[in-house]
Amino acid sequence: MVLFERTASESSDDIDIRPLELEDLRRRLDERPVEGPMTVHKRHDECQSLPNGCGNRFFSVVFRAGLKKRREEKAVDKKLMARMAWKNAVMKARTLGDPWEKFHLDTYKTEKAKRHRYNAMRQNWVVDEVVVKMENEPFNHGAMRECFRMKKLSNFSKDDWMRAHNYVAKRYMDEDTHRETYFDDVRLQMDAKLWGEEYNRHNPPKKVDIFQMAILEMVEREGSPLYHLEHFIEGQYVKYNSNSGFVLCEAIRMTPQAFSHFTFEKSGHELIVVDIQGVGDLYTDPQIHTSHGNDYGDGNLGTRGMALFLHSHQCNSICESLSLTPFDLAPSEIEVNKNIANLQVSCKTVVRGTEEIVVTPTEEEKEHIQEYIRMRSLSSGYVSGDDKPRVKLTSISSTDSLESDDFPLMSESEDSIVDSARQEHRQRQLSYNARVRLDSMTDSGTDTETKEKDLLRFKSMVQRKARPSHVLGEMEHRKLLECLEEDRCKTGSSVLGQIHLDLAKYHELNRFVKESESYDREAAIFHLSQAARCGILEAIKTMAHLHLGLQHDILPDIE
Secondary structure (H helix, E strand, C coil), rough: EECCCCCCCCCHHHHHHECCHHHHCCCHHEEEECCCCCHHHHHHHCCCCCCCCCCCHHHHHHHHHHHHHHEEEEEEEEHHHHHHHHHHHHHHHHHHCCCCCCHHHHCCCCEEEEEEEECCCCCCEEEEEEEEEEEECCCEECCEEEEEEEECCCCCCCCCCHCCEEEEEEECEEEECHHHHHHHHHHHHHHHHHHHEEEHCCCCCCCCEECCCEEEEECCCCCCCEEEEEEEECCCCCCEEECCCCCCCHHHHHHHHHHHHHHHCCCCCCEEEECEEEEECCEEECCECCCCCCCCCCCCCHHHHHHHHHHHHHCCCCHHHHHCCCCCCCCCHHHHHHHHHHHHHHCCCCCCCCCCCCCCCCCHHHCCCHHHHHHHHCCCCCCCCCCCCCCCCHHHHHHCCCCCCCCCCCCCCHHHHHHHHHHHHHHHHHHHHHHHHHHHHHCCCCCCCHHHHHCCCCHHHHHHHCCCCCCHHHHHHHHHHHHCCCCCCCCCHHHHHHHHHHHHHHHHHCCCCCCCCCCCHHHHHHHHHHHCCCCHHHHHHHHHHHHHCCCCCCCCCCC
């Protein structure tokens, strides 16, 4: 459409509008008014982004106004689409109905019970009273516990059992189980939940969460029996890895395996969260193995449990994006794990390239690793070195109510911050050895106080370096620490070395082969030599006895 020129005295009603013709875009130069060089330059800039023939100034104004209007309409449409998506999700949830309606839980006896909730942030227990209805017979059971359907009356609806939430109550089938075991299980799961939040702070492709878990004390029953209490989540329940390192190939996924690997490196080899199972990326009943084998019940297998997971773990694209290092395996073991690697290729999760690099805590922080993670959760959303939060997460374990998570979109400037942070981290890693050489070449006249400050700064950098899963990185890390602490014990302090020693012993016990087969001697020798390289005294002595032809306790059938 074309708008003819009009004077200032004419109203908008007098505008003559007719269809746009080709001649309207062909304005001859002699018809244009005389313009100075500045005016011509200005008009050229205004029409630079418009199509050819934009000399008609009315066409130019209308074209720009149209572009602006379309942009505004697109922004409004985006907001409307997001709002409609949430409304559709709510409507879909309402139309699903109650999956347990057919079990008529509302007909069961109403009971009062005490609910014990553990606050992992404050490390204390909160007790309140709830009203529940529970089935008399279990509907399912595992190796140690049996499950009951339950409805808990909401605090907002006093007598409306139709609006009561669905829960699963679990109890140990062994009646001699100590009551303290129930509380230990809740503490374990809530501590694992903190590690899930720490994993999410590194911006992985898919976030993970761990069930909120509590203890229900049935005070109206004889003996006040205890139950574990969890929300019922509808969906397919899948076990991704187990306490002993088994990986279910039919349900292979990258996120659960990467999460376990992440906890191992992020904790500086102090612990690993395994036995990942649940619905999607909402996990329950995990197990934590610690380097010393203490805490978290009988399921804590220490370095032996770490060894079983790492032996069956195959790094995937999420591990690589988080800069997690692959665990050293013998060629024969890598060949066995090729099936897992091939299955992971078909996984649909795609990394975005904005994942944060894993950096381990200092030696002092590692001594109190759970306290370190709690402090990280208190300041969640902030990445070290950033001026503003990139991801804001709400810790369900630290609050009594569920709050929505806020994941703001990253602008181009924030993307550049991520890239520059990664580049700076890589440059710091490359500068470690250079710093050692620089200190050794420093002139004797250098100010002593400045040199001590540089040494302390360098020591902090070394301690915060990511603790890799491979032996070469472990050896480099130990050498740097030994340069800083001459009195440091050079043997027996490597968790990674102990893991390799445990794997050598597992091979000797035929753990990874069938009963009729002999164990992989080459793989056993490989892990024994890796343990020796990490400074494990027992492995060093065994390797020396092997080379000298002397009697040895580990792998005695190998000469």
